[in-house]
Amino acid sequence: xxxxxxxxxxxxxxxxxxxxxxxxxxxxxxxxxxxxxxxxxxxxxxxxxxxxxxxxxxxxxxxxxxxxxxxxxxxxxxxxxxxxxxxxxxxxxxxxxxxxxxxxxxxxxxxxxxxxxxxxxxxxxxxxxxxxxxxxxxxxxxxxxxxxxxxxxxxxxxxxxxxxxxxxxxxxxxxxxxxxxxxxxxxxxxxxxxxxxxxxxxxxxxxxxxxxxxxxxxxxxxxxxxxxxxxxxxxxxxxxxxxxxxxxxxxxxxxxxxxxxxxxxxxxxxxxxxxxxxxxxxxxxxxxxxxxxxxxxxxxxxxxxxxxxxxxxxxxxxxxxxxxxxxxxxxxxxxxxxxxxxxxxxxxxxxxxxxxxxxxxxxxxx
Amino acid sequence: xxxxxxxxxxxxxxxxxxxxxxxxxxxxxxxxxxxxxxxxxxxxxxxxxxxxxxxxxxxxxxxxxxxxxxxxxxxxxxxxxxxxxxxxxxxxxxxxxxxxxxxxxxxxxxxxxxxxxxxxxxxxxxxxxxxxxxxxxxxxxxxxxxxxxxxxxxxxxxxxxxxxxxxxxxxxxxxxxxxxxxxxxxxxxxxxxxxxxxxxxxxxxxxxxxxxxxxxxxxxxxxxxxxxxxxxxxxxxxxxxxxxxxxxxxxxxxxxxxxxxxxxxxxxxxxxxxxxxxxxxxxxxxxxxxxxxxxxxxxxxxxxxxxxxxxxxxxxxxxxxxxxxxxxxxxxxxxxxxxxxxxxxxxxxxxxxxxxxxxxxxxxxx
Numbered sequence: 111x112x113x114x115x116x117x118x119x120x121x122x123x124x125x126x127x128x129x130x131x132x133x134x135x136x137x138x139x140x141x142x143x144x145x146x147x148x149x150x151x152x153x154x155x156x157x158x159x160x161x162x163x164x165x166x167x168x169x170x171x172x173x174x175x176x177x178x179x180x181x182x183x184x185x186x187x188x189x190x191x192x193x194x195x196x197x198x199x200x201x202x203x204x205x206x207x208x209x210x211x212x213x214x215x216x217x218x219x220x221x222x223x224x225x226x227x228x229x230x231x232x233x234x235x236x237x238x239x240x241x242x243x244x245x246x247x248x249x250x251x252x253x254x255x256x257x258x259x260x261x262x263x264x265x266x267x268x269x270x271x272x273x274x275x276x277x278x279x280x281x282x283x284x285x286x287x288x289x290x291x292x293x294x295x296x297x298x299x300x301x302x303x304x305x306x307x308x309x310x311x312x313x314x315x316x317x318x319x320x321x322x323x324x325x326x327x328x329x330x331x332x333x334x335x336x337x338x339x340x341x342x343x344x345x346x347x348x349x350x351x352x353x354x355x356x357x358x359x360x361x362x363x364x365x366x367x368x369x370x371x372x373x374x375x376x377x378x379x380x381x382x383x384x385x386x387x388x389x390x391x392x393x394x395x396x397x398x399x400x401x402x403x404x405x406x407x408x409x410x411x412x413x414x415x416x417x418x419x420x421x422x423x424x425x426x427x428x429x430x431x432x433x434x435x436x437x438x439x440x441x442x443x444x445x446x447x448x449x450x451x452x453x454x455x456x457x458x459x460x461x462x463x464x465x466x467x468x469x470x471x472x473x474x475x476x
Numbered sequence: 477x478x479x480x481x482x483x484x485x486x487x488x489x490x491x492x493x494x495x496x497x498x499x500x501x502x503x504x505x506x507x508x509x510x511x512x513x514x515x516x517x518x519x520x521x522x523x524x525x526x527x528x529x530x531x532x533x534x535x536x537x538x539x540x541x542x543x544x545x546x547x548x549x550x551x552x553x554x555x556x557x558x559x560x561x562x563x564x565x566x567x568x569x570x571x572x573x574x575x576x577x578x579x580x581x582x583x584x585x586x587x588x589x590x591x592x593x594x595x596x597x598x599x600x601x602x603x604x605x606x607x608x609x610x611x612x613x614x615x616x617x618x619x620x621x622x623x624x625x626x627x628x629x630x631x632x633x634x635x636x637x638x639x640x641x642x643x644x645x646x647x648x649x650x651x652x653x654x655x656x657x658x659x660x661x662x663x664x665x666x667x668x669x670x671x672x673x674x675x676x677x678x679x680x681x682x683x684x685x686x687x688x689x690x691x692x693x694x695x696x697x698x699x700x701x702x703x704x705x706x707x708x709x710x711x712x713x714x715x716x717x718x719x720x721x722x723x724x725x726x727x728x729x730x731x732x733x734x735x736x737x738x739x740x741x742x743x744x745x746x747x748x749x750x751x752x753x754x755x756x757x758x759x760x761x762x763x764x765x766x767x768x769x770x771x772x773x774x775x776x777x778x779x780x781x782x783x784x785x786x787x788x789x790x791x792x793x794x795x796x797x798x799x800x801x802x803x804x805x806x807x808x809x810x811x812x813x814x815x816x817x818x819x820x821x822x823x824x825x826x827x828x829x830x831x832x833x834x835x836x837x838x839x840x841x842x
Contacts, residue, residue, distance in 0.1 A: 185791075
């Protein structure tokens with residue numbers, strides 16, 4: 111286990127299994143359950159680090175694949191690491207690069223050695239191994255690295271799920287050997303098959319990782335297939351380490367997963383939806399371009415936590431989007447991340463104060 | 477004269493003619509000489525009003541043509557006016573819409589009644605008259621409206637310059653009659669011809685405008701043709717009213733024009749250049765995409781006034797532009813507007829403290 115990371119379990123809700131905890135990192139303490147905004151290319155799109163600080167986030171996610179290609183992790187290393195590069199004082203987790211290799215690049219071919227692919231930027235042929243993924247994440251200098259895994263798409267056959275799991279297991283050991291500094295999380299695969307999830311959890315959790323993730327969910331499957339996997343797999347993870355559900359998700363999915371004992375989340379939804387004019391409110395998502403907002407002088411959501419929401423009306427935001435003004439995406443991104451920040455804050459408070467039913471009732475339309 | 481506007485001349489530099497003053501508006505006091513960032517569509521591109529406040533601007537410019545087409549001035553009026561719409565507490569000046577009609581729209585045809593044109597958005601045929609321009613600016617509720625003028629392109633014949641000037645004069649009277657509330661500035665035309673500038677200034681400055689602008693410069697002519705016009709025309713304007721040089725410009729052109737007695741400036745340069753990766757520094761403009769910045773951990777300009785310049789290195793900004801991240805344009809815009817804000821602050825200070833030579837020396841490479 112890395113000396114740099116320590117998980118402190120503060121309390122567990124006896125009725126739901128939800129955990130209130132803290133992750134102590136070299137870049138500050140992260141109150142959990144937490145949501146990590148996604149800063150793909152070393153910035154959460156449209157925002158500066160000062161904006162993320164103001165929103166109260168303590169841990170963000172960035173992408174090894176993207177930063178490895180551009181500007182390159184060696185350059186970031188020479189400049190003092192990713193924290194300094196993007197001027198972020200909080201903690202950073204990076205994924206392994208594997209997911210983007212699968213979803214973005216062309217001509218990928220997985221062997222036991224690693225995965226061969228062509229860059230989505232310029233078609234350059236590249237090769238990502240567990241050792242290479244660790245090297246990039248070491249050079250980025252992040253607080254939490256993720257092991258390279260094979261994340262099969264949905265749907266996939268049981269044979270594919272088995273093969274992906276076994277490859278993930280072999281790479282997990284190599285990642286642990288290769289990671290030079292900082293914490294490393296292992297990833298449980300196994301698709302929608304309970305026996306495979308059990309086998310994968312048994313294997314991965316025996317390894318000396320600093321935390322454990324459930325991978326291979328939120329890859330296109332319907333919500334009703336995702337939740338049973340989370341419900342089954344979350345309790346298989348050690349109680350004394352952080353538990354991370356990768357790529358999830360919708361507010362309701364987060365609430366469900368916290369009940370199952372998950373501590374950490376990341377998702378592009380709040381930021382990506384914002385750029386597509388879609389705002390999270392307590393009454394569900396609303397389309398900021400809709401005609402109904404054309405002359406609406408108030409905020410979309412009277413309960414919005416976005417510090418500027420009293421300043422910028424729904425009518426103004428609609429105008430910005432209509433006029434293709436870059437400020438529109440920025441305001442919407444701040445709005446949606448403020449929604450997620452509050453959601454997590456209220457989840458933590460509900461665990462502390464035994465207020466889970468009220469929380470679920472409060473967010474039932476969100 | 478509008479009750480809402482009052483110009484206070486604090487001092488005039490006896491050696492240069494530069495004026496230190498204040499414009500008192502219904503939305504606060506504006507220290508002059510001043511630069512107005514251009515918020516074309518009700519936002520300075522990439523920035524919120526809180527950013528402009530933080531940069532210290534007191535007066536911004538917005539465009540009647542753009543806002544009149546979208547979202548429409550009647551809608552802005554119903555929502556409480558442009559200040560409220562864009563949440564800007566400072567003062568606002570709008571142009572008349574005439575310049576954009578000339579430069580952006582198709583099929584424009586000028587008659588004594590007004591100018592017929594087709595919207596650049598959807599081709600709708602529209603008609604802009606002096607009365608219509610005043611109505612739009614009244615509905616926007618701005619502090620300073622500009623009279624509708626005819627701004628001939630460069631180059632143009634003397635006959636065209638004469639015709640544009642006479643049309644501008646006839647419309648000036650109609651604008652004064654039509655403006656319902658708030659201040660109105662008249663515009664002197666006359667191209668590069670001193671006798672026409674004299675004739676235009678004689679005519680326009682006899683009318684009860686609240687301030688006077690020199691129009692028809694910075695329309696494509698070389699700098700060496702612009703400066704003599706400013707030098708000749710600025711002293712023709714009344715001493716007890718604000719003097720505004722429209723569409724200028726480069727830092728050196730601003731310094732020159734202040735010497736000639738100009739108080740107000742607007743220009744898209746700092747904001748537009750920012751979006752094209754070009755940063756103002758004390759050593760001239762630099763290309764933020766240049767290879768030389770790839771591993772440069774410091775700011776582009778050690779004297780940068782941008783509050784976040786210590787936070788975001790030249791290497792990071794280059795990465796953002798390379799990766800087409802929206803944060804790049806935002807940081808560059810903040811950087812350039814901070815440069816202009818400091819330029820104007822130091823100009824005002826130089827007038828107060830008899831430091832003009834030092835100012836010109838200091839900015840000689842900018």
